Amino acid sequence: MTRLVVVGGSAAGMSAAAKAKRVNKKLEVVAFERSRYVSYAPCGIPYYVEGLVKKLDDLVYYTAEYFRKERGIDVRSRHEVLDIDANAKKVVAKDLNKDEVLEMRYDYLVLATGGKPLTPETLSAKADGVYTVRTLEDGERINVACERARTIGVIGGGYIGLEMAEAFRLRNKRVLLFQRSFLMSRAVDLEISKDIEDELSKHDVTAHLGEAVKGFRFRGKVMHITTDKGEYPVDMVVLAIGVKPNVDLAGKIGVELGVTGAIKVNERMRTSLENVYAAGDNVETAHLVSGNPTYLPFAPAANKMGRVAGDNVAGGSSVFKGVLGTAFTKVFNLHVGRTGLSLRQAREVGFDAVAMDMKHISRSHYYPGGEQIHVRLVADKESHRLLGGAITGKEGVAGRVNALASALWGRLTVEDLTQLDLGYQPVFAPVWDGLIVAANIIKRRL
Amino acid sequence: MTRLVVVGGSAAGMSAAAKAKRVNKKLEVVAFERSRYVSYAPCGIPYYVEGLVKKLDDLVYYTAEYFRKERGIDVRSRHEVLDIDANAKKVVAKDLNKDEVLEMRYDYLVLATGGKPLTPETLSAKADGVYTVRTLEDGERINVACERARTIGVIGGGYIGLEMAEAFRLRNKRVLLFQRSFLMSRAVDLEISKDIEDELSKHDVTAHLGEAVKGFRFRGKVMHITTDKGEYPVDMVVLAIGVKPNVDLAGKIGVELGVTGAIKVNERMRTSLENVYAAGDNVETAHLVSGNPTYLPFAPAANKMGRVAGDNVAGGSSVFKGVLGTAFTKVFNLHVGRTGLSLRQAREVGFDAVAMDMKHISRSHYYPGGEQIHVRLVADKESHRLLGGAITGKEGVAGRVNALASALWGRLTVEDLTQLDLGYQPVFAPVWDGLIVAANIIKRRL
Numbered sequence: 050m051t052r053l054v055v056v057g058g059s060a061a062g063m064s065a066a067a068k069a070k071r072v073n074k075k076l077e078v079v080a081f082e083r084s085r086y087v088s089y090a091p092c093g094i095p096y097y098v099e100g101l102v103k104k105l106d107d108l109v110y111y112t113a114e115y116f117r118k119e120r121g122i123d124v125r126s127r128h129e130v131l132d133i134d135a136n137a138k139k140v141v142a143k144d145l146n147k148d149e150v151l152e153m154r155y156d157y158l159v160l161a162t163g164g165k166p167l168t169p170e171t172l173s174a175k176a177d178g179v180y181t182v183r184t185l186e187d188g189e190r191i192n193v194a195c196e197r198a199r200t201i202g203v204i205g206g207g208y209i210g211l212e213m214a215e216a217f218r219l220r221n222k223r224v225l226l227f228q229r230s231f232l233m234s235r236a237v238d239l240e241i242s243k244d245i246e247d248e249l250s251k252h253d254v255t256a257h258l259g260e261a262v263k264g265f266r267f268r269g270k271v272m273h274i275t276t277d278k279g280e281y282p283v284d285m286v287v288l289a290i291g292v293k294p295n296v297d298l299a300g301k302i303g304v305e306l307g308v309t310g311a312i313k314v315n316e317r318m319r320t321s322l323e324n325v326y327a328a329g330d331n332v333e334t335a336h337l338v339s340g341n342p343t344y345l346p347f348a349p350a351a352n353k354m355g356r357v358a359g360d361n362v363a364g365g366s367s368v369f370k371g372v373l374g375t376a377f378t379k380v381f382n383l384h385v386g387r388t389g390l391s392l393r394q395a396r397e398v399g400f401d402a403v404a405m406d407m408k409h410i411s412r413s414h415y416y417p418g419g420e421q422i423h424v425r426l427v428a429d430k431e432s433h434r435l436l437g438g439a440i441t442g443k444e445g446v447a448g449r450v451n452a453l454a455s456a457l458w459g460r461l462t463v464e465d466l467t468q469l470d471l472g473y474q475p476v477f478a479p480v481w482d483g484l485i486v487a488a489n490i491i492k493r494r495l
Numbered sequence: 496m497t498r499l500v501v502v503g504g505s506a507a508g509m510s511a512a513a514k515a516k517r518v519n520k521k522l523e524v525v526a527f528e529r530s531r532y533v534s535y536a537p538c539g540i541p542y543y544v545e546g547l548v549k550k551l552d553d554l555v556y557y558t559a560e561y562f563r564k565e566r567g568i569d570v571r572s573r574h575e576v577l578d579i580d581a582n583a584k585k586v587v588a589k590d591l592n593k594d595e596v597l598e599m600r601y602d603y604l605v606l607a608t609g610g611k612p613l614t615p616e617t618l619s620a621k622a623d624g625v626y627t628v629r630t631l632e633d634g635e636r637i638n639v640a641c642e643r644a645r646t647i648g649v650i651g652g653g654y655i656g657l658e659m660a661e662a663f664r665l666r667n668k669r670v671l672l673f674q675r676s677f678l679m680s681r682a683v684d685l686e687i688s689k690d691i692e693d694e695l696s697k698h699d700v701t702a703h704l705g706e707a708v709k710g711f712r713f714r715g716k717v718m719h720i721t722t723d724k725g726e727y728p729v730d731m732v733v734l735a736i737g738v739k740p741n742v743d744l745a746g747k748i749g750v751e752l753g754v755t756g757a758i759k760v761n762e763r764m765r766t767s768l769e770n771v772y773a774a775g776d777n778v779e780t781a782h783l784v785s786g787n788p789t790y791l792p793f794a795p796a797a798n799k800m801g802r803v804a805g806d807n808v809a810g811g812s813s814v815f816k817g818v819l820g821t822a823f824t825k826v827f828n829l830h831v832g833r834t835g836l837s838l839r840q841a842r843e844v845g846f847d848a849v850a851m852d853m854k855h856i857s858r859s860h861y862y863p864g865g866e867q868i869h870v871r872l873v874a875d876k877e878s879h880r881l882l883g884g885a886i887t888g889k890e891g892v893a894g895r896v897n898a899l900a901s902a903l904w905g906r907l908t909v910e911d912l913t914q915l916d917l918g919y920q921p922v923f924a925p926v927w928d929g930l931i932v933a934a935n936i937i938k939r940r941l
Contacts, residue, residue: 060926090859090861092926093859093861093862093921096862107861108861349931352926353914372916373916375916376920377919377923377924378920384922386923388916413536415536415542415548416547416548417547445893447920447924448893448894448895451895453901454901455899455905455915456904456905465904468799469901470817470819471897472822472834472893472897472900473794473823474822474823477830477893478823478893480506480795480798481795
């Protein structure tokens with residue numbers, strides 16, 4: 050019997066396992082997962098901490114039990130894969146419950162080891178009172194710890210940092226947020242970032258921007274955050290400065306890594322080794338606007354990559370083309386969405402890019418409940434191609450960003466966008482949608 | 496001095512006038528409009544009748560006064576253009592206030608005469624108690640008349656009929672809606688239409704579907720609606736069975752009409768006559784999925800066409816590529832959106848098309864407030880191209896339809912759609928967005 054072993058049971062891993070089994074019923078599929086949970090949604094952790102999501106189990110899509118019984122997948126949770134022998138085609142795993150080590154032969158391997166939080170030496174997350182946000186167990190630990198905390202330091206102003214800051218604030222904690230540059234600086238330009246800054250300030254989150262955290266001071270547990278500008282007493286710290294690919298096992302067996310440090314795969318999600326595939330937050334993929342390899346560890350791509358890997362292992366022939374970096378977040382009442390390249394990113398990869406910002410309204414002016422939206426577009430002077438966009442506002446953001454994502458996928462020009470047949474109805478959009486108006490404005494700057 | 500005369504001061508006309516003047520300050524721009532209002536939003540009439548919009552003036556984007564003072568456009572409202580002499584390049588207009596006739600020479604003409612409600616002989620809207628919905632004056636008449644009506648018949652189950660039915664119901668009227676086939680039959684397939692039918696029934700609108708209205712019985716005013724199945728007492732009637740292009744003047748001067756009966760224009764919005772342009776609900780345009788000429792009188796296209804016509808008259812060189820028929824409506828709490836071709840439409844124009852329907856959720860399952868959405872996609876078996884889509888639900892509809900519209904513009908295939916990098920965040924979308932799941936389903940049917 051042919052056996053697929055999947056290392057890692059989160060988004061990519063379980064998508065791969067499920068797809069492979071569905072395509073080829075005869076395939077034996079075994080999935081190892083270190084934590085107690087498989088197929089879960091770490092993106093829901095802030096809402097668990099906030100209290101909107103009542104049980105951690107609500108963040109689980111499918112249980113190990115379900116995969117075993119309904120899908121015929123041999124899921125081994127609380128199993129840590131310690132080693133792989135790529136020549137002998139064997140994995141060595143430790144059953145963390147029984148504290149036993151087992152060996153298992155494979156025909157195909159899918160590495161879905163995910164990412165791990167960046168934790169510089171000076172900011173160790175192993176120290177007492179310092180937490181990272183990755184697994185559901187992390188969510189539980191934070192949820193318990195913050196109960197007694199009055200002041201919480203959040204380090205990092207990206208998606209996770211912002212969402213955790215909001216969650217703590219809504220639990221009535223004092224929140225200090227530290228970010229070396231500006232908020233969401235890896236995703237958006239300063240113009241969009243400012244809107245988020247305003248929203249944080251309206252909700253009494255103190256954002257220390259342009260301030261570099263140097264370390265912590267401890268007395269038993271973390272007591273102070275030390276930065277290049279001062280020292281701040283805190284009861285606990287959440288470290289959310291980024292994610293890096295977990296390539297420890299891949300490195301061990303000589304799987305080729307790419308320029309980003311993540312695993313290099315082809316369009317079929319195969320690594321440099323025969324029969325070894327990889328998917329999720331441990332791989333790099335093509336950015337469909339720049340064409341460059343990129344490392345953007347987001348769940349939708351991880352799921353899609355897993356599905357493609359699983360299909361190919363099972364004898365199908367799927368390809369994963371790449372990503373646009375589309376992402377949404379909500380910061381209190383502000384919706385934020387972005388796709389493609391920011392102006393800075395576009396220039397970094399060599400486009401002669403321009404950007405524009407404008408304010409528009411989400412609905413017809415006469416229909417109640419309309420909200421102001423801020424649209425920022427980035428386009429290429431030479432080809433007139435749309436390169437990216439970001440929107441903030443209290444409604445009507447996500448859908449418009451998705452429309453921009455589709456436009457980027459189709460390599461639409463600014464001229465196309467001025468004509469795009471977007472829907473109109475007083476409740477949902479003004480007759481000149483903000484995207485069309487924005488396109489008309491940026492067109493004049495090309 | 497070069498003079499542009501615009502006939503019709505609604506969406507297309509005023510867009511043309513404003514754009515032309517902005518591009519060429521030296522151009523003299525005169526716009527004739529029969530009604531009291533220019534640049535207004537008839538799409539807001541249902542919300543005025545419902546009472547959400549307080550004053551009819553709220554539906555006016557810009558007043559004639561504004562165009563005169565701020566934009567330097569000579570707007571003549573309450574002026575009806577009676578005749579055009581294309582050889583002498585003159586329009587003959589009647590000042591309806593003074594009851595005087597005037598002549599005016601033009602160098603360029605933009606025909607923005609719009610559409611007019613379909614009113615078959617047997618269903619005359621001139622009869623007492625029978626109304627059509629087109630101008631703001633219509634809105635006012637209906638608003639006054641319905642005050643005393645207890646039972647209102649709405650004939651036509653398209654966008655306007657549905658929105659008027661809702662408005663009357665929310666004013667606590669008994670509403671009988673008649674539609675010869677099924678609801679929104681020109682826009683969606685029966686599968687989507689059924690959702691709307693359910694929503695009407697939840698809100699006690701009696702929908703008589705598959706029932707053909709034959710005429711009215713009068714006693715001074717309309718007293719009964721007579722159909723092929725029965726006779727229904729009503730206090731007033733709104734006739735909303737469709738719109739046809741108003742091409743009376745165009746016909747008179749020999750402007751070529753297209754296969755749909757609307758004015759034929761090139762991509763620059765020029766008619767068959769030198770110096771005569773046309774834009775809005777009186778022209779036909781290319782359907783960007785079928786490639787065929789189509790007549791789809793929607794405001795966003797009218798505005799864009801007007802802008803293109805105005806730019807070209809003023810010496811610019813813009814093109815209008817065509818439409819996708821993207822449209823939204825809201826029927827009580829149900830959001831409805833569609834773009835591209837329905838299955839029936841796709842087959843009619845010769846595609847070997849398939850469709851699929853699925854139910855999904857608007858947000859992550861664990862985030863409160865998620866609503867079920869119904870996604871229907873239509874695709875071409877041969878090329879795998881996406882041909883159209885329609886969505887219903889209580890939230891998350893409009894944005895997803897716009898994403899599909901962008902995808903249609905870019906001629907994306909179903910395979911592209913399975914991979915599309917749409918945003919994810921628990922508040923806005925599940926990790927597998929409904930569009931992606933739907934694409935994966937329809938892919939298996941190709």
